[in-house]
Amino acid sequence: MPLLTRITSYSAKPALVGAWGVVTYAELGGLIAKARGALAQLKLDRPTAFGLVGEHGPASTAWLLALAEAGHFVAPLSGNAAEHPAKLALINAQWIVAAEAKEAKLLPRVDEPSAHPLFAQLAAQGAAGLVLFSSGTSGAPKAMVQDFGKLLASYASRHASSLSVLALLGFDHIGGLNTLFGALAAGAPVVVPVSRAPADVAAAIARHRVAVLPASPTFLNLLLAAGVTADLTSLRVITYGTEPMPESLLARLKATFPQVRFIQTFGTSETGITLTVSPEPGSTFLRFEDLHLEWKVVDDELWLRSRTQIAGYLNASNERFTDDGWFRTGDKVEQGPNGTLRILGRMSEMINVGGEKLMPAEVESVVLGVPGVDDCRVRGEAHPLTGQTVAVDVVSFTTDQEALRSAIRIACRERLARHKIPTRVTFVPSVSGERMKKTR
Amino acid sequence: MLTREQALALVIRRLAALGRELGKPALEKADAQTRLFGEAAALDSIGLVTLIADLEEDIRVATGKTVTLADEKAMSRLTSPFRRVDLLAEYVVEITRN
Numbered sequence: 001m002p003l004l005t006r007i008t009s010y011s012a013k014p015a016l017v018g019a020w021g022v023v024t025y026a027e028l029g030g031l032i033a034k035a036r037g038a039l040a041q042l043k044l045d046r047p048t049a050f051g052l053v054g055e056h057g058p059a060s061t062a063w064l065l066a067l068a069e070a071g072h073f074v075a076p077l078s079g080n081a082a083e084h085p086a087k088l089a090l091i092n093a094q095w096i097v098a099a100e101a102k103e104a105k106l107l108p109r110v111d112e113p114s115a116h117p118l119f120a121q122l123a124a125q126g127a128a129g130l131v132l133f134s135s136g137t138s139g140a141p142k143a144m145v146q147d148f149g150k151l152l153a154s155y156a157s158r159h160a161s162s163l164s165v166l167a168l169l170g171f172d173h174i175g176g177l178n179t180l181f182g183a184l185a186a187g188a189p190v191v192v193p194v195s196r197a198p199a200d201v202a203a204a205i206a207r208h209r210v211a212v213l214p215a216s217p218t219f220l221n222l223l224l225a226a227g228v229t230a231d232l233t234s235l236r237v238i239t240y241g242t243e244p245m246p247e248s249l250l251a252r253l254k255a256t257f258p259q260v261r262f263i264q265t266f267g268t269s270e271t272g273i274t275l276t277v278s279p280e281p282g283s284t285f286l287r288f289e290d291l292h293l294e295w296k297v298v299d300d301e302l303w304l305r306s307r308t309q310i311a312g313y314l315n316a317s318n319e320r321f322t323d324d325g326w327f328r329t330g331d332k333v334e335q336g337p338n339g340t341l342r343i344l345g346r347m348s349e350m351i352n353v354g355g356e357k358l359m360p361a362e363v364e365s366v367v368l369g370v371p372g373v374d375d376c377r378v379r380g381e382a383h384p385l386t387g388q389t390v391a392v393d394v395v396s397f398t399t400d401q402e403a404l405r406s407a408i409r410i411a412c413r414e415r416l417a418r419h420k421i422p423t424r425v426t427f428v429p430s431v432s433g434e435r436m437k438k439t440r
Numbered sequence: 441m442l443t444r445e446q447a448l449a450l451v452i453r454r455l456a457a458l459g460r461e462l463g464k465p466a467l468e469k470a471d472a473q474t475r476l477f478g479e480a481a482a483l484d485s486i487g488l489v490t491l492i493a494d495l496e497e498d499i500r501v502a503t504g505k506t507v508t509l510a511d512e513k514a515m516s517r518l519t520s521p522f523r524r525v526d527l528l529a530e531y532v533v534e535i536t537r538n
Contacts, residue, residue, distance in 0.1 A: 353486065354485060354486075383489055383510065384510050384511055384512055384514075384515050385485055385488060385489050385492075385510055385515075386485050386486065386489055389486075389489050389493075391493075402457075405494075406457065406460065406461050409461040409462070409490075410460075410461055413461065413462060413463060418484075418486055419486055421462075421486065421490070423486060423489040423490040423492075423493045424490075424493035425493075426497075
């Protein structure tokens with residue numbers, strides 16, 4: 001595998017930095033060899049399903065790559081095995097690898113091999129399989145299977161880099177794996193924080209002089225709201241994706257981190273993470289710059305077709321894929337000049353106020369810019385007068401909620417069309433999850 | 441429970457605040473006879489929805505009760521409680537009594 005060759009070539013450079021200390025690329029190579037040896041001892045005579053349980057770390061990375069190399073099927077799962085009985089049953093994992101820091105334990109689970117046709121199809125092609133689960137915000141998590149070798153090969157053309165990258169998104173998330181594989185292919189250090197709390201992330205950035213922070217707008221807003229005092233001057237690039245970036249938040253981020261370049265990424269678990277460029281600095285528009293990806297807009301919805309897209313789902317129909325391989329993302333987009341796009345939100349989140357439509361993100365952007373608002377979520381609420389109405393949940397420590405409610409409405413009136421002004425403003429202790437939570 | 445006078449004061453105070461938020465100073469001079477919604481009325485549909493949402497919050501703060509002012513029951517009344525300030529205040533009294 002070209003990625004393994006690259007890893008070996010980076011020898012003494014730091015590869016994974018975290019609670020375990022620093023593991024170099026040479027040491028990571030050693031851990032991969034150890035995993036390879038343990039796999040050989042199992043004397044498996046066919047491609048086998050594995051649950052790989054743990055967090056970002058040397059052993060979990062080594063096992064992931066060793067399983068890919070040997071042509072097995074692997075589902076990376078965050079936490080411990082007891083948290084994932086349904087997922088392990090769904091892939092019919094024969095073995096569980098429990099990884100922690102530099103150590104891994106192999107535990108047998110069931111004897112019978114998985115009979116799923118998707119696994120059989122990959123096995124017939126001699127391909128390894130990576131299984132990722134959707135977040136399952138609407139119903140059971142969907143198990144997405146992709147050709148693992150093809151995915152890893154897509155990182156083969158990365159330029160070498162020594163800029164350390166923080167792994168914020170999980171080991172069980174396409175974004176987290178994209179960070180990991182991208183950094184390993186470039187020979188860069190991957191820094192793993194002790195938790196995803198803003199203070200812990202800031203401490204890891206300061207301590208290890210992290211240069212690249214891939215994050216979501218929600219996390220970046222929390223980072224600003226937390227008022228961390230750690231030295232973040234090592235940051236050079238912040239990439240953001242998974243949800244729309246409110247323009248007001250981007251402006252505050254640029255003011256707080258003047259030395260940082262902000263780059264938008266775009267990805268779906270189905271089609272992989274895609275490189276994009278901004279037409280100009282600070283723009284919330286993006287343009288796809290990926291030879292492996294085709295895109296088009298159908299009825300305001302973004303459709304993608306990529307070389308690294310999933311082979312299918314273990315537990316769902318392929319209805320979001322067309323017969324000729326296009327994936328309907330469910331993201332509503334606006335087209336700008338010269339092939340640029342702006343992600344407006346999920347089609348399913350569109351709010352219809354008496355026939356006039358809006359996306360939560362444009363209102364959230366204005367509300368977030370009101371002094372005293374720490375975070376917010378906008379949603380549609382059924383209403384007998386207008387069909388739906390705009391409601392906003394606001395997190396704030398203000399002692400005068402009445403005045404803040406007025407300030408929010410006035411700011412919205414100044415910047416938004418009439419039907420977009422929130423009619424219901426509710427103060428809540430916290431808002432859950434990411435803004436524009438994915439339901440794919 | 442709220443008296444008619446209390447409810448009237450609540451609605452008028454809320455209308456004044458809404459007038460400031462929506463840039464409609466006329467609302468700050470509202471009284472019991474002010475037309476809310478419909479012909480020659482002070483509010484459009486979104487203004488009315490906003491007034492209702494804020495009033496529901498005011499009622500919750502004043503009485504501890506969570507009420508829904510705009511529902512099918514209210515909409516299907518012969519005399520809409522949303523037509524005039526006094527009618528809305530009387531509806532507030534009625535709904536907080538239960």
